[in-house]
Amino acid sequence: xxxxxxxxxxxxxxxxxxxxxxxxxxxxxxxxxxxxxxxxxxxxxxxxxxxxxxxxxxxxxxxxxxxxxxxxxxxxxxxxxxxxxxxxxxxxxxxxxxxxxxxxxxxxxxxxxx
Amino acid sequence: xxxxxxxxxxxxxxxxxxxxxxxxxxxxxxxxxxxxxxxxxxxxxxxxxxxxxxxxxxxxxxxxxxxxxxxxxxxxxxxxxxxxxxxxxxxxxxxxxxxxxxxxxxxxxxxxxxxx
Numbered sequence: 001x002x003x004x005x006x007x008x009x010x011x012x013x014x015x016x017x018x019x020x021x022x023x024x025x026x027x028x029x030x031x032x033x034x035x036x037x038x039x040x041x042x043x044x045x046x047x048x049x050x051x052x053x054x055x056x057x058x059x060x061x062x063x064x065x066x067x068x069x070x071x072x073x074x075x076x077x078x079x080x081x082x083x084x085x086x087x088x089x090x091x092x093x094x095x096x097x098x099x100x101x102x103x104x105x106x107x108x109x110x111x112x113x114x
Numbered sequence: 115x116x117x118x119x120x121x122x123x124x125x126x127x128x129x130x131x132x133x134x135x136x137x138x139x140x141x142x143x144x145x146x147x148x149x150x151x152x153x154x155x156x157x158x159x160x161x162x163x164x165x166x167x168x169x170x171x172x173x174x175x176x177x178x179x180x181x182x183x184x185x186x187x188x189x190x191x192x193x194x195x196x197x198x199x200x201x202x203x204x205x206x207x208x209x210x211x212x213x214x215x216x217x218x219x220x221x222x223x224x225x226x227x228x229x230x
């Protein structure tokens with residue numbers, strides 16, 4: 001079946017602008033995760049959605065970052081007033097959740113803030 | 115929460131040699147340990163995983179071993195090939211801050227280079 005998809009694949013923006021990144025999880029996956037990966041670095045957890053439960057926002061680096069998810073489908077990650085340090089690859093992953101933890105990653109959105 | 119440490123951060127081996135990457139975890143309740151491979155510019159891909167009811171699992175040239183007592187697990191790649199060059203991440207489940215559900219905590223990654 002279809003894997004996790006993300007859009008756009010690349011985004012170049014000017015400092016101070018807002019950006020919105022989209023993630024379509026695998027159908028049937030109740031859990032959805034956002035990560036940030038700076039160049040040459042590891043995976044930095046941002047936020048986690050599980051079904052209709054309140055999201056775990058403990059990884060969001062500042063109040064400029066927010067995310068929403070509609071039911072158990074699409075999620076959007078919004079970065080307001082972008083800064084150059086926000087430049088990174090933003091990866092989305094999904095899993096069945098509820099103890100079935102294997103995460104499947106999307107291709108990522110490469111964000112460059114000029 | 116879970117703390118996952120991964121070593122080494124970089125590893126170079128000659129083609130045909132073996133490579134071993136080690137991870138330790140802190141939560142004794144963790145019961146699932148996946149390994150991901152990330153090639154340059156690509157997404158992380160699951161290559162092998164192990165559950166805590168077994169001590170070793172093999173898939174062709176790749177194997178993972180688990181020592182629950184010592185709380186560490188290792189990835190073993192035998193007969194390495196240039197296409198094995200990538201960053202490898204280990205992970206272990208951890209309780210999320212808001213409840214009883216678990217999510218994965220990732221190690222910091224190992225850059226493996228296989229020299230021809």
